[in-house]
Each structure stands twice: as structure tokens, then as C-alpha cells.
Amino acid sequence: MQKDQKNKIVIIGGGYAGLNALKKLAKDQNNEIVLIDKKAYHFMQTDVYDLIANEHDFAQVSVDLFTYCTGFDHNVTFLKEEIKSVDFKNKKVISERKRITYDYLIIAVGARTKFFSNIEGLREYAYGVKALHRAMYFKQKFEMSLFQKIDQEGTYCKPLNIVIAGGGLSGVEISAQMASFAKEFYKNNNFLCRKLNIVLVNSSEFVLKNLDDKLVKYSEKHLKKLDVTIKRNAKVQSLTPTRVTLSNGEELEMDFMIFAGGIEPNGLVFNLELSKNQQGYLETNEYLQSVNHEDVFVVGDCTTIYDKNKKRLPPTADIAEQMGRCAANNITRLIYKQKLKKHMVRQRGILIALGRRYACGKVFGLYLNGFSAYLMKKAIEKLYLFKLNKQSKKGCKKIFCTLQD
Known part of the structure; x- marks a missing residue:
């Protein structure tokens, strides 16, 4: 097939889905590809629990998008812009400073913590960790709180009370990692002040709703071992700077709270004239196209998709990566006038x-539990980061060579 001009492909969002689509295209x-994100880095949200509990610093959970894109063969550009709207009729994405034309568009803007307006004090006194800057801020507050407890040595030491709202994957992982970190911190340092209370507020009877029963059992057993208190069948009703009131009337003392009780699509989605479901997520067809425009694809946490058994797929990094690759493949098929393939994301x-x-x-289908599962998870995370860093280093080298010339 003869091509007289480049295929202009714009990807909005440098998360797991966006980067996987970019790599394929x-x-x-x-293809002439423009990746646009309001942040200059890719944030590995799967490692956020390690960041908060001091196992990683911010450089180990982020990759510079400019150097990453520069590492490709001159057909990829990164723009640090916040997109305000999309003109679908004239095929332009619009920021405050630029209008970028496209032939094909991938929307991969992800999701953010949903601070429910009906929960008094939630936005003012709780922290989300979906964004790197919020996770960093909470990490610093956590460290400072530990320091202040140590500084109280020899006097009466009040407990450090951490409330985590939401018994899903994020809430469980953060609870476990912080409790584990605290236990080792106090064990390795001979401090008198050893009081850390972690309370996980869960809206149902068991954590990790809709996950495999065996994994729920493993998780709850280990949370108990780590002395994490689970408040079952309860929701956060209101917050003050020092107290959380639950839906069952119980009040908890609080030094700070992480809210992991819900997500919603990122802000751009609300400005787009595209079909959305009742929860506000963009609707797609079986090819991951927007139901409104065949040249617009939607991937990652800003949409909801279902497997072949009509079961809703969770918003995980693995699901997002599969979606990114599927969208890239179908854009290629559109370009070369081939039949599109239905997604097989699972x-x-x-x-x-x-x-x-x-x-x-x-x-x-195989269950893993303990150190072997930990090693596998770490291996997957390190391999993912290694591939990104390899591409980014290639970009750095190209930039330095250009500057020297």
C-alpha cells in the first residue's frame, strides 16, 4: 500500500494503556504519533504502596515521558499540555495553547479518586493516592508523623491513627504495606513509642469484593496478622481534622486518612461530547472504539469493558495494557483497510x-501465597520498569548527542 503522507495519531494520556498503544504504533x-499528558511523567500506580511505606522513592515509580518518547525513531513527540476539549468534527484536540490535528485519536486519560460530595469533610481532610503528587504528600506526612512520635520518647505517646477507607485492592495493599513497614521500623529501632493503629473501613462483610474467595481468605488472614483492624459493613459518613464518623454511628480517632473508596474518570472526560454510561465512563464498542466516532478509541480506566462472559473487568494495569495494544492493532487495521478485531481482553x-x-x-488458574507470590509480583514490576527505563535512556542519549553536535 502506498502512503503519501503520515498517519497522524494523537494519544491523550501517558498511563499504562497509552504507553502500550504508543509502543505498538x-x-x-x-505513523506520526503525538503523546499528550498534563504531567511530564508516567506514574506506576501499582507501586504506590511501596512509595508510601518507604521501599521506593519517587524516581522508582515514575518515568520521564519526554525522554521516553525521544527514544523512538523520530516519529514520536511528547507534549506536556492539559487538553481542555476535542473538536471531533474537525479532528482537533484543544489545549489552552495548542490545537493538534489527528487522523486517529486514542483517549487514555485514566481515572482519579472520587471524593464524594455527600461525605462532609472528605475532600478537605482525606488523601487520595491515584496521583503521584498526592502520594508524595501523604508519604511525607506519614514520615513526619512517625518522627513526631519518636520525638515524644520518654513521655506519654499517643497512638498514630491511620484510617483507610475502601477495602478494594488499593485499600488492602496500602493497609498491609504500611502496617508491615511500621512493624519492621519499630522492630529494628529500640523506640518506646510503638503505637500505630491502622483501621480499614470496608463497606461489605469481606474485603476485596468480587475477587476469588481464596484470595480474600489469604488477604484477611494476613491483615489480621499485621494487626490491621477491619471495620465491616461500614462507610465513612463525615470527617473532621481529628475524627471519622462511620455510617454505623461509630467514631474513630484519626491523624490522617487515605480514601480508596471509589474512582471516577479524569476531568477531561466530563468535557467530551461522547456517549457515557451512568457512572460517567466513556462508552465503547467491541473494538474499543467510541460508539460515536470510528476514528476515536478509548482505553484504560476512563471506560468500562466486559469479558466474553459479560463480566465487568477491573481497572488494573494488566487490563489497561491489553486495551492499549488492542486499540493500536485496530488503528493499524483501519489504516490498511483491514477488518477490525473484537477485543479479547481478559x-x-x-x-x-x-x-x-x-x-x-x-x-x-494457579494460586500463589507468601514469598513466592511476592517474588513474582516484584519481578513483573521490575521488568516493566526496566523496559521503560531502557527506552528512556535511549532518549537521553539521543538528546545529549544532539546537544554536543
């Missing part, structure tokens, strides 16, 4: 971090 030199497995050197999971 960049292999075709007839949950291939799940690994749940439950503190230092411990995890549980189910991968391709």
Missing part, C-alpha cells in the same frame, strides 16, 4: 501485595 514509520491473573516479602495471587 511507533513500529510503523508511516483478566489473566492478579497478585496482591500484603506487606514486605508477602503477597498472594492467582495467575492462569
Whole structure:
């Protein structure tokens, strides 16, 4: 097939889905790709629990998008812009400073913590960790709070009370990692002040709703071992700077709270004139196209998709990566006038971090529990980061060579 001009492909969002689509599309030199994100980095949200509990610093959970894109063969550009709207009729994405035309568009803007307006004090006094800057802020507050407790040595020491709202994957992993970190911190340092209370507020009877019963059992057993208190069948009703009131009337003392009780699509989605479901997520067809425009694809946490059994797929990194590759393949098929393929995205497995050197999971039907699951999870995370860093280093080298010339 003869090509007289480049295929202009714009990807909005540098998360798991966006980067996987980019990597696939960049292999075709007839494609001219622009990646746009309001942040200059890719944030590995699967490692956020390690960041908060001091196992990683921010450089180990982020990759510079400019150097990453520069590492490709001159057909990929990164723009740090916040997109305000999309003109679908004239095929332009619009920021405050630019209008970028496209032939094909991938929307991969992800999701953010949903701070429910009916919960008094939630936005003012709780922290989300979906964004790197919020996770960093909470990490610093956590460290400072530990320091202040140590500084109270020799006097009466009040407990440090951490409330985590939401018994899903994020809430469970963060609870376990913080409790595990605290136990080792106090064990390795001979401090008198050893009071850390972690309370996980869960809206149902068991944590990890809709996950495999065996994984729920493993997780709850280990949370109990780590002295994490689970408040069952309860929701956060209101917050003050020092107290949380639950729906059952119980009040909890609080130094700070992480809210992991819900997500919603990122802000751009609300400005787009595209069909959305009742929860506000963009609607797609079986090819991951927007139901409104065949040249617009939607991937990642800003949409909801279902497997072949009509079961809703969870918003995980693995699901997002599969969606990104599927959208890239179908754009290629559109370009070369080939029949589109229905997505075959499925949950291939799940690994749940439950503190230092411990995890549980189910991968391709096999259960893992303990150190072996931890090693597998870490290996997957390190391989993912290695590939990104390799591409980014290539970009750095190209930039330095250009500057020297």
C-alpha cells in the first residue's frame, strides 16, 4: 500500500494503556504519533504502596515521558499540555495553547479518586493516592508523623491513627504495606513509642469484593496478622481534622486518612461530547472504539469493558495494557483497510501485595501465597520498569548527542 503522507495519531494520556498503544504504533514509520499528558511523567500506580511505606522513592515509580518518547525513531513527540476539549468534527484536540490535528485519536486519560460530595469533610481532610503528587504528600506526612512520635520518647505517646477507607485492592495493599513497614521500623529501632493503629473501613462483610474467595481468605488472614483492624459493613459518613464518623454511628480517632473508596474518570472526560454510561465512563464498542466516532478509541480506566462472559473487568494495569495494544492493532487495521478485531481482553491473573516479602495471587488458574507470590509480583514490576527505563535512556542519549553536535 502506498502512503503519501503520515498517519497522524494523537494519544491523550501517558498511563499504562497509552504507553502500550504508543509502543505498538511507533513500529510503523508511516505513523506520526503525538503523546499528550498534563504531567511530564508516567506514574506506576501499582507501586504506590511501596512509595508510601518507604521501599521506593519517587524516581522508582515514575518515568520521564519526554525522554521516553525521544527514544523512538523520530516519529514520536511528547507534549506536556492539559487538553481542555476535542473538536471531533474537525479532528482537533484543544489545549489552552495548542490545537493538534489527528487522523486517529486514542483517549487514555485514566481515572482519579472520587471524593464524594455527600461525605462532609472528605475532600478537605482525606488523601487520595491515584496521583503521584498526592502520594508524595501523604508519604511525607506519614514520615513526619512517625518522627513526631519518636520525638515524644520518654513521655506519654499517643497512638498514630491511620484510617483507610475502601477495602478494594488499593485499600488492602496500602493497609498491609504500611502496617508491615511500621512493624519492621519499630522492630529494628529500640523506640518506646510503638503505637500505630491502622483501621480499614470496608463497606461489605469481606474485603476485596468480587475477587476469588481464596484470595480474600489469604488477604484477611494476613491483615489480621499485621494487626490491621477491619471495620465491616461500614462507610465513612463525615470527617473532621481529628475524627471519622462511620455510617454505623461509630467514631474513630484519626491523624490522617487515605480514601480508596471509589474512582471516577479524569476531568477531561466530563468535557467530551461522547456517549457515557451512568457512572460517567466513556462508552465503547467491541473494538474499543467510541460508539460515536470510528476514528476515536478509548482505553484504560476512563471506560468500562466486559469479558466474553459479560463480566465487568477491573481497572488494573494488566487490563489497561491489553486495551492499549488492542486499540493500536485496530488503528493499524483501519489504516490498511483491514477488518477490525473484537477485543479479547481478559483478566489473566492478579497478585496482591500484603506487606514486605508477602503477597498472594492467582495467575492462569494457579494460586500463589507468601514469598513466592511476592517474588513474582516484584519481578513483573521490575521488568516493566526496566523496559521503560531502557527506552528512556535511549532518549537521553539521543538528546545529549544532539546537544554536543
